[in-house]
Amino acid sequence: IAVYSAIDEADFLAIDGEFSGISDGPNVSALTNGMDTPEERYAKLKKHSMDFLLFQFGLCTFKYDTEASKYIIKCFNFYIFPKPFNRASPDIKFICQSSSIDFLASQGFDFNKVFRHGIPYLNQEEEGRVREQAEERRNQQANGAATPSYISPSSKGPAHVPEEHKDFISRVIEKVDGLFTNSEKTYPTFFGLHVETIETEKKERYIQISKVDDDERKRREQQKLEKEQEELNDAVGFSRVIHAISKSGKLVVGHNMLLDVMHTIHQFYCPLPQDLQDFKEVSMCVFPRLLDTKLMSSTQPFKDLIPITSLAELERRLKLAPFKSPKVETAEGFPRYDTAQEQLHEAGYDAYITGLCFISMANYLGSFLTPPKAHISPRSKLMEPFFNKLFLMRIIDIPYLNMTGPDLRPKRDHVLYVTFPKEWKTSDLYQLFSAFGNIQVSWIDDTSAFVSLSQTDQVQIVLLQAER
Amino acid sequence: IAVYSAIDEADFLAIDGEFSGISDGPNVSALTNGMDTPEERYAKLKKHSMDFLLFQFGLCTFKYDTEASKYIIKCFNFYIFPKPFNRASPDIKFICQSSSIDFLASQGFDFNKVFRHGIPYLNQEEEGRVREQAEERRNQQANGAATPSYISPSSKGPAHVPEEHKDFISRVIEKVDGLFTNSEKTYPTFFGLHVETIETEKKERYIQISKVDDDERKRREQQKLEKEQEELNDAVGFSRVIHAISKSGKLVVGHNMLLDVMHTIHQFYCPLPQDLQDFKEVSMCVFPRLLDTKLMSSTQPFKDLIPITSLAELERRLKLAPFKSPKVETAEGFPRYDTAQEQLHEAGYDAYITGLCFISMANYLGSFLTPPKAHISPRSKLMEPFFNKLFLMRIIDIPYLNMTGPDLRPKRDHVLYVTFPKEWKTSDLYQLFSAFGNIQVSWIDDTSAFVSLSQTDQVQIVLLQAER
Numbered sequence: 001i002a003v004y005s006a007i008d009e010a011d012f013l014a015i016d017g018e019f020s021g022i023s024d025g026p027n028v029s030a031l032t033n034g035m036d037t038p039e040e041r042y043a044k045l046k047k048h049s050m051d052f053l054l055f056q057f058g059l060c061t062f063k064y065d066t067e068a069s070k071y072i073i074k075c076f077n078f079y080i081f082p083k084p085f086n087r088a089s090p091d092i093k094f095i096c097q098s099s100s101i102d103f104l105a106s107q108g109f110d111f112n113k114v115f116r117h118g119i120p121y122l123n124q125e126e127e128g129r130v131r132e133q134a135e136e137r138r139n140q141q142a143n144g145a146a147t148p149s150y151i152s153p154s155s156k157g158p159a160h161v162p163e164e165h166k167d168f169i170s171r172v173i174e175k176v177d178g179l180f181t182n183s184e185k186t187y188p189t190f191f192g193l194h195v196e197t198i199e200t201e202k203k204e205r206y207i208q209i210s211k212v213d214d215d216e217r218k219r220r221e222q223q224k225l226e227k228e229q230e231e232l233n234d235a236v237g238f239s240r241v242i243h244a245i246s247k248s249g250k251l252v253v254g255h256n257m258l259l260d261v262m263h264t265i266h267q268f269y270c271p272l273p274q275d276l277q278d279f280k281e282v283s284m285c286v287f288p289r290l291l292d293t294k295l296m297s298s299t300q301p302f303k304d305l306i307p308i309t310s311l312a313e314l315e316r317r318l319k320l321a322p323f324k325s326p327k328v329e330t331a332e333g334f335p336r337y338d339t340a341q342e343q344l345h346e347a348g349y350d351a352y353i354t355g356l357c358f359i360s361m362a363n364y365l366g367s368f369l370t371p372p373k374a375h376i377s378p379r380s381k382l383m384e385p386f387f388n389k390l391f392l393m394r395i396i397d398i399p400y401l402n403m404t405g406p407d408l409r410p411k412r413d414h415v416l417y418v419t420f421p422k423e424w425k426t427s428d429l430y431q432l433f434s435a436f437g438n439i440q441v442s443w444i445d446d447t448s449a450f451v452s453l454s455q456t457d458q459v460q461i462v463l464l465q466a467e468r
Numbered sequence: 469i470a471v472y473s474a475i476d477e478a479d480f481l482a483i484d485g486e487f488s489g490i491s492d493g494p495n496v497s498a499l500t501n502g503m504d505t506p507e508e509r510y511a512k513l514k515k516h517s518m519d520f521l522l523f524q525f526g527l528c529t530f531k532y533d534t535e536a537s538k539y540i541i542k543c544f545n546f547y548i549f550p551k552p553f554n555r556a557s558p559d560i561k562f563i564c565q566s567s568s569i570d571f572l573a574s575q576g577f578d579f580n581k582v583f584r585h586g587i588p589y590l591n592q593e594e595e596g597r598v599r600e601q602a603e604e605r606r607n608q609q610a611n612g613a614a615t616p617s618y619i620s621p622s623s624k625g626p627a628h629v630p631e632e633h634k635d636f637i638s639r640v641i642e643k644v645d646g647l648f649t650n651s652e653k654t655y656p657t658f659f660g661l662h663v664e665t666i667e668t669e670k671k672e673r674y675i676q677i678s679k680v681d682d683d684e685r686k687r688r689e690q691q692k693l694e695k696e697q698e699e700l701n702d703a704v705g706f707s708r709v710i711h712a713i714s715k716s717g718k719l720v721v722g723h724n725m726l727l728d729v730m731h732t733i734h735q736f737y738c739p740l741p742q743d744l745q746d747f748k749e750v751s752m753c754v755f756p757r758l759l760d761t762k763l764m765s766s767t768q769p770f771k772d773l774i775p776i777t778s779l780a781e782l783e784r785r786l787k788l789a790p791f792k793s794p795k796v797e798t799a800e801g802f803p804r805y806d807t808a809q810e811q812l813h814e815a816g817y818d819a820y821i822t823g824l825c826f827i828s829m830a831n832y833l834g835s836f837l838t839p840p841k842a843h844i845s846p847r848s849k850l851m852e853p854f855f856n857k858l859f860l861m862r863i864i865d866i867p868y869l870n871m872t873g874p875d876l877r878p879k880r881d882h883v884l885y886v887t888f889p890k891e892w893k894t895s896d897l898y899q900l901f902s903a904f905g906n907i908q909v910s911w912i913d914d915t916s917a918f919v920s921l922s923q924t925d926q927v928q929i930v931l932l933q934a935e936r
Contacts, residue, residue, distance in 0.1 A: 024561050053564075082566045092566045093492050096521075098550045099559045101583050106669065111579040115569050164775060201574060307632060 003059070006074040006331075007244050010061035012251040012378040014355035016347045017260045018056040018104060021097025023048045026445075034396040034442030035415060035450040038407045041392060042276045045262060050272060053094040054263040055080050055114045057238070058347030059245070060355050062328075069375065070327035071359065074334045077348030078238055079110075080267075081118025085235040088133065090126060107345040120237040124269055127236050134228055141221075179211055192217050196224075239268040246286045251378045251387075255311045255354045256294040258390045258401060261287065280403050284388070291383070293357045295391040295400045301368075302361060312344055315353045318360040322367070326359035396440055396452065414453045416462060422446040436462070471527070474542040474799075475712050478529035480719040480846040482823035484815045485728045486524035486572065489565025491516045494913075502864040502910030503883060503918040506875045509860060510744045513730060518740060521562035522731040523548050523582045525706070526815030527713070528823050530796075537843065538795035539827065542802045545816030546706055547578075548735075549586025553703040556601065558594060575813040588705040592737055595704050602696055647679055660685050664692075707736040714754045719846045719855075723779045723822045724762040726858045726869060729755065748871050752856070759851065761825045763859040763868045769836075770829060780812055783821045786828040790835070794827035864908055864920065882921045884930060890914040904930070 007013065023031045025048040032041070060075040082092035105111075122130060161169050179193070194212045199205045212220065233240070242264060245252065254260050261283055266272050269286060273279050283290075296302060297309045306317050319325050319339075330336045335348065339356070343349040358378075365382045366373035376382055388403040397410040418429070426441050429451060433439045440452040453459060475481065491499045493516040504512070528543040550560035573579075590598060629637055647661070662680045667673045680688065701708070710732060713720065722728050729751055734740050737754060741747050751758075764770060765777045774785050787793050787807075798804045803816065807824070811817040826846075833850045834841035844850055857868035865878040886897070894909050897919060901907045908920040921927060 020564075021561065027559075081569075083570050084567050091495075093489065093563050094566075095561050095563055096488075097559060097561050099552050101549075102551050105580075105584040109583075111583045112573075115577075115579045116573040 002074070003076055003241055004244050006061040006076075007248050007250070009063050010074075010248075010250060011064045011071075012062050012253060012355070012358070013245060013248075014058075014060045014062065014253045014351040014358065015245075015257070015260060015264075016058040016254060016350035016354060017054045017263055018058075018109070018345065018347045019049075019052045019054055019100065019259070019263060021049075021052040021095055021100045022259075024051055024095050024097070029443055030445060032394040033444060033450070034394055034440065035412070035452075036392075036395055038392065038398060038401050039276045041395065042279060042401075045259065046272050049259060050262065050266050051093075051095045052097065052100075052263075053080075053082070054260075054267050055118065056109075056347040057241075057264075058349070058351035059241070060348065060351040062355050062359070064375070064377070065329075068327075068329075070329055071355075072331050073328050073352065073355070074331045075337065075348045075352050077335070077346060078241065079113040079118045080121060080238050081114050083118065083120040085120065085122070085130065085231075089122075089130065089235070104345065109345070120235055121239045121268055122236050123239065123267065123271075127239070130232060130235060134232060138225070176209060179209070194220055196220075242268045242286075249288050251289045251291060251383075252287050253291045253293060253354055253358045253378075255292065255314075255350070255357070256391050256393065257290065257292050258392070261290065261390065280401075284403055290388050290390065290403065291358065291378075291386050292389065292391045292400070293354055293361070295389050296361055296386045297357070298391070298399065299386065302364075311350060311353060311357070314357050315339060318357055323360045323364050326356055326363065328356065328359075396442065412452075414455060414459055416451045416453070416459065417448065418451050419448045433462075470542070471544055471709055472712050474529040474544075475716050475718070477531050478542075478716075478718060479532045479539075480530050480721060480823070480826070481713060481716075482526075482528045482530065482721045482819040482826065483713075483725070483728060483732075484526040484722060484818035484822060485522045485731055486526075486577070486813065486815045487517075487520045487522055487568065487727070487731060489517075489520040489563055489568045490727075492519055492563050492565070497862075497911055498913060500862040501912060501918070502862055502908065503880070503920075504860075504863055506860065506866060506869050507744045509863065510747060510869075513727065514740050517727060518730065518734050519561075519563045520565065520568075520731075521548075521550070522728075522735050523586065524577075524815040525709075525732075526817070526819035527709070528816065528819040530823050530827070532843070532845070533797075536795075536797075538797055539823075540799050541796055541820065541823070542799045543805065543816045543820050545803070545814060546709065547581040547586045548589060548706050549582050551586065551588040553588065553590070553598065553699070557590075557598065557703070572813065577813070588703055589707045589736055590704050591707065591735065591739075595707065598700060598703060602700060606693070644677060647677070662688055664688075710736045710754075717756050719757045719759060719851075720755050721759045721761060721822055721826045723760065723782075723818070723825070724859050724861065725758065725760050726860070729758065729858065748869075752871055758856050758858065758871065759826065759846075759854050760857065760859045760868070761822055761829070763857050764829055764854045765825070766859070766867065767854065770832075779818060779821060779825070782825050783807060786825055791828045791832055794824055794831065796824065796827075864910065880920075882923060882927055884919045884921070884927065885916065886919050887916045901930075 022028060025031070026044075031044055031048055036044070057078040057080055058076070059078070060073055063072045063074075064070075065072050082090075082094075084091055176193075192212060192214065194210050194217055196208050196210075197205060198208050262272060262279075265279075265282055265286055269282070273282060293314065294309050294311075297306045297314050305322070306314060308314070308317075317323070337343065337349050337352045339353060362376040362378065362380070362383065363374060365380075366376040389400040390403060392398055392401055397412070398408050401407060420428070424447075426443075429441050429449065430439065433451060433453070436453050436458050438454045442450040442452070444450065453462070490496060493499070494512075499512055499516060500509070525546040525548055526543070527546070528541055530539045530541055532538075533540050550558075550562075552559055569579075644661075660680060660682060662678050662685055664676045664678075665673060666676050730740060730747075733747075733750055733754055737750070741750060761782065762777050762779075765774045765782050773790070774782060776782070776785075785791070805811065805817050805820045807821060830844040830846065830848070830851060831842060833848075834844040856871040858871060860866055860869055865880070866876050869875060888896070892915075894911075897909050897917065898907065901919060901921070904921050904926050906922045910918040910920070912918065921930070
């Protein structure tokens, strides 16, 4: 389908996810404490964010047209829902956070598209299990055994029929017997019975028994097999798009994308590993080249030019000098987004402007070359400092998670752990430490916070005062 | 509004709820084990069902028109969503179960109506807290103090302004100063500044500062107070409908209504008590008179006439002799349901046919009177055996939860706890116990079950055999 060829031909991809919530435990400010270590942050996000559903996935593919000197863009907006594949498949439970849902509702999010028409998915283990089960069923059918989910192989005696159903069962037996008797008269050739479980749109299930001759029976069984294969592929569903992105090995750009990466792996590959190092390795297998525009825009030479790095503000800032809006064109037949009419928080739109921001920033780097270059390829050496570093929200002294190596370990011996009555506000802490110049406060909960002093040697003085 | 007068004038009410899921733990067959005690069942439902959201509430009011000998019906279908009232209000998290959501989707459920337009609610504690906060704010404003949520009363020094915002702040100060300077020239009368936080539809918040004279300021403050009161009532929202039902003291009819009652109390009154006895007491305070049509239809004289008591089957059965379809009419301006076009699993429709079923069964009891009566009032003595007994799903020997007294304590000394390899099916258990006549199997999990023998003395024999 269109999405696979779009990925194939692209120079880079931009993604964005929308979730049914952010934190099922602490509020966001406690979830993202300014003094978290990367390990702590990962552990908290894994614990408190992964039971939400990634239910909208935006993908925009960017292909550079050298002749026209512009990017051709294809945007996709996928709605995703873990519709149970069959009775044996996992019945996923996910959490919704009212504030997140209400926020998306206020942006015009269409929940019916998720819950009625969302694309299903299976992670790798589920896919393996479902394929195995199908294989087993086929083998058993080939060997003439019954479907194991309906009749136990260990069942020897006749099935037990509860009193209240005996009437119904004997009427059915009569009818099926009738089929045989009737047929002997009217059908001259050998025939058999075809038994099939049918489910109506309203989820009512019944068993259909029909008379068929041998050829017809084989034809129906072949049909059933093909249908099963197709259903299986449909069940793997959206995971196949992620596999295609992964296999392409292309640069994947996102804005503040740590949660997007975590959710994508958790939902479409495997449960997240306990250990941060293992998570980095899995991530690099799935997405060998990542770039986070929030990290890029808060790194030099952009940091001094871009005061606010939220996606909306970044996009507005990059329309002004010294930056240039990139020349782009939406491929025919694809949704045409207009940055003048902001459609923020639709995943496809967010992915779209994330891609635009990346191009503007990349091209700005070209202005430092001699001679200056107007177009910088996502494969340029100039991009390398920004690869595989994911922005860490609100951590004061560790700007990013380094996906391909050890993380920064800043000294934190000027940081104090302070407890106080729950009535205290930030201003009380400023008051208390007013003798020590500028401080930074990272709230932990109502009664404790980390306070970073501007100089290490001040810590001694504070501790001495506290002892007195 | 319409709903309050409908409740006021009704002879009885029928309700039904739709939830975002059923069980966040064990599957339904383990959740509803045939050998549960009422205490165990309550504890399991409380633990595994209450984190789902009751997001559609159907209410039908039935008023008997003696002259026309028919019921006049008003049906309401409420969509419910815990939209956060303000930044200080609780940010509810609820679970969605894919199979339940998928099932409702297949019945045409409109999720946008829930998440975009759902009516909010507060439970009693939340309502109390919100009203208290509003009261406090008013008192402080009356005393001339600032709103506590914005400026800490304990803050004495000037607020700390981060470096990157200093520019912005000083520009704002200039503008506000400008307002004063300007006004002195043009406004001859005394004036003040009105400060208000405004939120746009897109959830962007800003502070609006405007010049007003003294009268205008007072007018605006009065307006703000009224708006606050109104917003507060809106926030209590759907809970007020439940309070009205409760205060009416009228008969409330439901079908298999234990979960409906539990969810209603949990969501709109208070967290469910630990203890079953306390739950019964709270329930009887909220709904002093309940009737469960599933329990009624599986009790004599109905039990023998009604083989299947699911709502859809019950409704079909009660259209046939010896039962009579009740004469009903939908009040003008209310949704007209047609039982020929089943709209099952829309809460309003389910409440509607639950009410119809109740009327049919009640009137059938009238046929035993001498002389027979065609219409039996919901207040009739004949109804009393069915009051305040809630159907217990799939419990073999305890048909109902007795809301106004101790529960039945059937002897269970013919019940064995059996463990076995996980490959075993029910048929293997029938096989094993084939020497003991009819048995009933209640699965606990993959490797254990309760087996009920038909006679107590057989237990001894089984145990003796097991020892050998």
